[in-house]
Amino acid sequence: MSFQSLNIIEPILKSIAQEGYTIPTPIQQEAIPIVLRGIDLLGCAQTGTGKTAAFSIPILQLLHASKAYDKKRKIRSLILTPTRELAIQINESIKAYGRFTGITSTVIFGGVNQNPQVASLKAGVEILVATPGRLLDLMNQGFVSLRDVEIFVLDEADRMLDMGFIHDVKKVLAVLPRKRQSLFFSATMPPEIVKLSNTILNNPQKVEVTPSASTVDIIKQFIYFVDKENKPELLIDVLKDPNIKTALVFTRTKHGADKVVKILQKNRISAEAIHGNKSQNNRQRALENFKAQTTRILVATDIAARGIDVEDMEFVINFEISNIAETYVHRIGRTGRAGAKGTAFSFCDAEEKEYLRDIEKLIGKKIPVIDNHPFPLMNHNPEKTPQRGARPQRKPASSTNESRTQRNSSDTNTNKPNSNNRPYRQSKETNGNKKRWFN
Numbered sequence: 001m002s003f004q005s006l007n008i009i010e011p012i013l014k015s016i017a018q019e020g021y022t023i024p025t026p027i028q029q030e031a032i033p034i035v036l037r038g039i040d041l042l043g044c045a046q047t048g049t050g051k052t053a054a055f056s057i058p059i060l061q062l063l064h065a066s067k068a069y070d071k072k073r074k075i076r077s078l079i080l081t082p083t084r085e086l087a088i089q090i091n092e093s094i095k096a097y098g099r100f101t102g103i104t105s106t107v108i109f110g111g112v113n114q115n116p117q118v119a120s121l122k123a124g125v126e127i128l129v130a131t132p133g134r135l136l137d138l139m140n141q142g143f144v145s146l147r148d149v150e151i152f153v154l155d156e157a158d159r160m161l162d163m164g165f166i167h168d169v170k171k172v173l174a175v176l177p178r179k180r181q182s183l184f185f186s187a188t189m190p191p192e193i194v195k196l197s198n199t200i201l202n203n204p205q206k207v208e209v210t211p212s213a214s215t216v217d218i219i220k221q222f223i224y225f226v227d228k229e230n231k232p233e234l235l236i237d238v239l240k241d242p243n244i245k246t247a248l249v250f251t252r253t254k255h256g257a258d259k260v261v262k263i264l265q266k267n268r269i270s271a272e273a274i275h276g277n278k279s280q281n282n283r284q285r286a287l288e289n290f291k292a293q294t295t296r297i298l299v300a301t302d303i304a305a306r307g308i309d310v311e312d313m314e315f316v317i318n319f320e321i322s323n324i325a326e327t328y329v330h331r332i333g334r335t336g337r338a339g340a341k342g343t344a345f346s347f348c349d350a351e352e353k354e355y356l357r358d359i360e361k362l363i364g365k366k367i368p369v370i371d372n373h374p375f376p377l378m379n380h381n382p383e384k385t386p387q388r389g390a391r392p393q394r395k396p397a398s399s400t401n402e403s404r405t406q407r408n409s410s411d412t413n414t415n416k417p418n419s420n421n422r423p424y425r426q427s428k429e430t431n432g433n434k435k436r437w438f439n
C-alpha cells in the first residue's frame with residue numbers, strides 16, 4: 001500500500017516523500033482513511049508505530065481542504081499530550097508534514113518562560129500542540145480560545161492518567177465545542193481509560209496495533225542474570241563494546257539514574273540523566289546532546305523517557321527491570337523505531353526474576369539469556385546478600401561458547417550472537433533502510 005492510495009493530497013505527499021516515508025505503517029494504513037472520513041477514532045498504539053503521522057497527516061489534509069482564509073488564524077485542532085518531549089516532537093512532525101499546506105502550528109508546554117509561546121499564539125495558528133498544565137494556564141490568562149476547535153486529539157491517554165493529568169484533561173474537555181471530531185490514543189486500555197474514551201468519543205472506530213507485531217518481534221532481546229551489586233560493573237563491561245555508540249539506560253528511580261551516571265562518568269563514559277527532578281531545560285539539553293552523540297549514554301526513568309524519539313538509537317539497556325510488564329515493551333520500543341532494528345539488554349537480579357516472568361508472559365516468548373559474562377548471578381536467594389566486590393570467576397573457556405547461546409529460548413531462529421560472541425548488530429543500516437517499516 002502507498003500513501004497515494006490513501007488519497008493523500010499532493011502537498012502532503014511531497015513532504016512525506018522528503019521525510020523518506022514510502023510505505024504507510026500499519027496504524028497509518030488503518031487510521032488515515034477513518035480520520036479523513038470525519039469519524040472518531042480510538043487508537044490503541046504506542047509511540048514508535050508511526051502514530052503521530054497517523055493523526056497529523058489527515059488533520060492537515062482536513063484543515064487544508066476547508067481552509068478558512070480569514071486574516072486571523074483560529075485554533076481548529078488541539079492535540080493534548082502528556083510530556084514536553086512528546087509535544088515538541090509532534091509539533092516538529094506537523095511542521096514537516098504540513099510544510100507545503102500553509103497550515104500553521106505551535107507548541108506550548110510548562111517549565112519555560114511563557115512569553116515566546118504567547119507571542120506565537122497571538123500570531124495565530126490552526127493547530128495547537130499542548131501539555132495540559134500550560135494549556136490551562138494560558139487559557140486562564142485569556143491567551144488561548146478553544147471555541148473553534150474542530151478536531152481534538154488526546155495522545156498517550158494512559159500516560160496522562162499515570163502522570164496525574166486526568167483532571168486537567170477533563171477541564172479542557174469541558175470547554176471544547178461539543179460538535180467536533182475526536183481522536184483518542186493510548187498504548188494500553190485499562191478500564192479507566194476505556195471509561196474516559198467513552199466520555200470523549202462519539203461512535204468511534206477502533207484501530208489497534210499490537211506491540212508484539214510492531215516492536216517486540218523486531219528487537220533483539222537478551223537477559224543477563226546478575227547480582228544487584230554487580231550491575232554497575234556489568235554495565236561498564238557491556239559498554240566496552242565499541243559497536244554500542246549510544247545507548248538508553250533505564251533505571252526505576254531518579255536517584256538510581258543519577259547513581260548510574262556518576263559511575264559511568266567515573267569510568268570515563270559520557271553520560272547524562274533525564275528524569276523528573278531535572279529542569280525542563282536540563283532535560284532538553286541532555287536529549288539534544290544524546291541525539292548529537294556528544295553524550296554516549298542517556299540514563300532515564302520511565303516517565304522521562306516516554307516519547308523520546310531518537311533516530312539511529314540501537315541499544316536499550318534495562319539496568320533495572322520494571323515491575324510492570326508493559327513498561328518493558330515501552331522501554332525497548334525506544335529502539336527499533338518504525339521498523340528499524342534494535343537490541344535490548346536487561347539486567348535481571350534475583351528479586352527481578354518474577355518481573356521477568358510477567359514480561360515473558362506478556363510478550364509471549366522467552367528472552368534469550370547471555371550466561372557467559374563476568375558477573376553471573378551468584379545470589380539466587382534475594383534474602384542473602386553476597387559479599388560486596390566479590391568478583392565472580394569467569395567460566396572456563398570450554399563452556400563459554402555453548403553457554404552464551406540461548407539457554408531458554410524457544411525461538412532459535414533469531415538473536416544469534418555473532419562471531420565475537422556479542423549479540424550486537426554488525427552492520428549499520430543505511431538511512432534509506434532506517435525509515436522502512438517491517439510488517
Ligand code: AMP
Pocket residue numbers: 020021022023024025028046047048049050051052053309311337338435436437
Ligand atoms: P511515532 O510513533 O509517531 O513516534 O513515529 C516513530 C518514528 O517513525 C518517527 O521517527 C517517524 O519519523 C517514523 N515514521 C512515521 N511514519 C513512517 C513511515 N510511514 N515510514 C517510515 N518511518 C515513519
